Structure formats: C-alpha cells, structure tokens
Amino acid sequence: MTGRARDDEGADAVDEAEQLIEVDGVEKVFTVRRRAGRLRRVREEVRAVDGISFRVARGEMVGYIGPNGAGKSTTIKMLTGILVPSGGRLRVAGIDPAQQRTRLARRIGVVFGQRTTLWWDLPLKDSYELVRRMYRIPDAAYRAHLERCVELLDLAPLLDVPVRQLSLGQRMRGDIAAALLPDPEVLYLDEPTIGLDVVSKAKVRGFLREVNAERGTTVLLTTHDLTDIEQLCRRVMVIDHGRLVYDGGLDGLRAAGGGERTLVVDLERELPPIEGVPGARTVRVDGPRQWLAFPASQSAAPLVAAVAAGYPLVDLSVREPDIESLIAELYAGGGMRADAAGAGGKDGRAL
Numbered sequence: 001m002t003g004r005a006r007d008d009e010g011a012d013a014v015d016e017a018e019q020l021i022e023v024d025g026v027e028k029v030f031t032v033r034r035r036a037g038r039l040r041r042v043r044e045e046v047r048a049v050d051g052i053s054f055r056v057a058r059g060e061m062v063g064y065i066g067p068n069g070a071g072k073s074t075t076i077k078m079l080t081g082i083l084v085p086s087g088g089r090l091r092v093a094g095i096d097p098a099q100q101r102t103r104l105a106r107r108i109g110v111v112f113g114q115r116t117t118l119w120w121d122l123p124l125k126d127s128y129e130l131v132r133r134m135y136r137i138p139d140a141a142y143r144a145h146l147e148r149c150v151e152l153l154d155l156a157p158l159l160d161v162p163v164r165q166l167s168l169g170q171r172m173r174g175d176i177a178a179a180l181l182p183d184p185e186v187l188y189l190d191e192p193t194i195g196l197d198v199v200s201k202a203k204v205r206g207f208l209r210e211v212n213a214e215r216g217t218t219v220l221l222t223t224h225d226l227t228d229i230e231q232l233c234r235r236v237m238v239i240d241h242g243r244l245v246y247d248g249g250l251d252g253l254r255a256a257g258g259g260e261r262t263l264v265v266d267l268e269r270e271l272p273p274i275e276g277v278p279g280a281r282t283v284r285v286d287g288p289r290q291w292l293a294f295p296a297s298q299s300a301a302p303l304v305a306a307v308a309a310g311y312p313l314v315d316l317s318v319r320e321p322d323i324e325s326l327i328a329e330l331y332a333g334g335g336m337r338a339d340a341a342g343a344g345g346k347d348g349r350a351l
C-alpha cells in the first residue's frame with residue numbers, strides 16, 4: 001500500500017518521496033522557576049533540545065534513543081505539533097507541525113507506551129469505531145485495516161472487552177492498531193514494548209515489521225530496549241543532553257561505544273573459570289554458570305564454538321549492553337570516536 005492519496009495544499013514544496021521528516025537546527029528551551037533560598041525563586045532555562053538536525057526518508061524505521069531526560073519526548077512532541085520549537089525548522093510530510101497540527105494529525109500516528117489513547121470504559125471495537133468517525137476513514141479502508149490489525153495483533157478475542165479490563169500487553173496492541181487505522185504515513189512510538197512479556201514483545205515487533213513492509217509506514221521509535229532497535233531498525237539516532245551524538249547503524253554504535261556483550265554459559269557442573277577462548281574473558285562464575293565478556297562489535301559464534309569444543313555446555317545466552325551503559329561508555333572515552341563509528345560499518349556517524 002504505497003502511492004497514498006495526499007492533500008498537499010499549502011504544504012512546503014519538498015520531495016516527500018525522499019525525506020518525510022526534516023529537522024534543521026531545532027531547539028526547545030523551557031523556562032522553569034527554581035527555589036533559591038526560603039522565599040526567592042529564580043528563572044532558569046532548560047535546553048531540552050539543543051540544535052538537532054536529521055532527515056528521515058519515507059519507509060525508514062529509525063530508533064531514537066538516549067538516557068532519561070535526553071530530549072527524546074520533547075523531540076517527538078515537536079514532531080507532532082504538541083510543542084512549538086524555540087528555534088530551527090521542522091517539517092513532517094512537508095507540514096510545519098506546530099502551524100498545522102490538525103492537518104498533520106491525519107498523517108501521523110502516535111503511541112505512548114505509558115498512556116492509552118483508547119476510551120477506558122468502551123470495548124475495544126467501540127474505540128475503533130470512534131477513531132473511524134474522528135478521522136472520517138472510508139468504510140472499505142477501515143474494514144480492511146481493522147481486519148489486518150486484528151489478524152496480525154491477535155485482537156479478535158479482545159474486541160468486546162472494555163479497555164480497562166485489558167492487560168498491558170493487550171492494551172498496547174489495541175493502541176497500536178488504533179494509531180494505524182487511519183493509515184498514517186508516519187508512526188511515532190514511545191516505548192511500545194515497555195513492561196510487556198516476551199510473547200507480547202515479539203507480537204508487537206512482528207506487527208511493526210509487517211506494517212512497515214506492507215504499507216511503507218515510516219517509523220520513529222523511542223525505546224530503552226536495544227532488542228527493539230536490533231529487530232526493527234537499521235538506523236539509530238542517539239540524543240544526549242539535547243544533542244544528537246550518533247546517527248548510523250547499531251553495529252557502529254556498539255563499536256563507537258566500545259561496549260561489551262556477555263556470553264552466559266551453563267555448564268554440566270561447576271568448573272574453574274573458562275580459559276583460552278580468544279577475544280573473551282571470564283568475568284564471573286556462579287556454580288555451573290559462567291559469564292564471559294567480549295567486544296560488542298565481535299560475533300558471538302566463534303566464542304560459542306570454542307566453549308562448546310572445550311567444555312560440557314548445557315545452555316547459553318548472549319546479553320546485550322543496555323542503552324545507558326553504551327552511551328556512558330561512549331562518553332567515558334571523551335566522546336564518540338569517528339574511526340570506531342566508521343569501523344562499525346553501516347555509515348555510523350559521529351556528530
């Protein structure tokens with residue numbers, strides 16, 4: 001489902017087929033009042049977003065990550081028109097979000113993992129009916145989209161259940177379907193898998209992949225879960241203290257951060273620390289379980305083969321460094337190393 005009908009009246013002339021999101025030197029400064037002493041209050045500026053620039057092409061799925069308070073939600077709120085930028089230029093599908101928020105609303109979908117946009121007391125299907133009316137979705141398109149969402153997200157048994165009775169994972173699937181019913185060109189997802197169990201996470205990720213492939217929906221995804229990024233996004237942007245510090249592939253980010261992954265192995269019995277596995281060092285032993293750290297940029301396959309060849313292996317798993325530690329490591333070495341970013345391949349870019 002590409003080739004959507006679009007109303008471009010009044011939109012800036014941009015090549016939408018190419019760049020759906022354009023962000024140029026965008027800033028957001030909040031003025032806050034802070035207590036200074038018993039009676040005095042002083043005004044302070046918080047630069048939540050501090051001059052960021054990027055482009056997202058139609059059909060891309062991009063991860064937007066960073067530590068708490070980095071400026072992710074503020075960016076997304078500016079991209080939806082909820083917040084007005086303090087400076088810079090912003091366009092989504094050629095539209096200035098803050099100037100034409102209502103017009104943009106038809107072309108974007110937003111899902112916040114922590115909140116629901118569904119009607120709490122209504123059964124799921126009634127919420128969808130309201131979405132249909134609000135967005136004036138033609139009958140045939142509505143039925144087709146709903147059918148596909150119900151099928152891919154396993155919603156059939158939930159349609160008659162009031163939203164308040166849904167579990168977090170069920171509600172999240174319901175929310176994602178609601179955001180996609182109007183067939184938006186851009187989908188902003190803020191922590192879509194937070195708090196979900198493994199099965200629900202897999203369902204949500206699988207669905208997003210399908211939607212991206214079938215409809216060409218552009219996705220900007222905020223998450224603290226690196227697996228979301230790994231399974232969905234070929235490109236990741238990292239924001240920290242309001243500035244973009246990385247834009248490129250996940251491998252490049254790992255290489256630039258110099259992070260380590262951990263191979264966790266369960267042996268048949270308690271043994272001395274594993275030795276002689278090239279590129280890995282044993283960092284912890286607890287009974288038959290051992291932890292081996294190795295460079296995040298390196299494949300785990302040769303390590304697994306080496307351990308399996310020399311030790312009685314029962315089970316294993318690979319643990320990723322979390323986003324916070326990756327970013328912390330990125331800064332520990334005095335910032336991003338451009339060579340490391342390049343070494344990760346996938347055009348990683350220090351910014």
Ligand SMILES: Nc1ncnc2c1ncn2[C@@H]1O[C@H](COP(=O)(O)OP(=O)(O)OP(=O)(O)O)[C@@H](O)[C@H]1O
Binds near residue numbers: 032046047
């Ligand atoms: N309405 C506001 N008024 C004042 N300061 C704000 C406001 N909204 C956000 N901030 C500040 O701006 C900075 C960026 O916040 P933002 O919510 O964008 O971060 P975030 O990356 O989304 O964090 P998290 O991962 O915790 O959701 C923080 O210092 C935050 O306290």
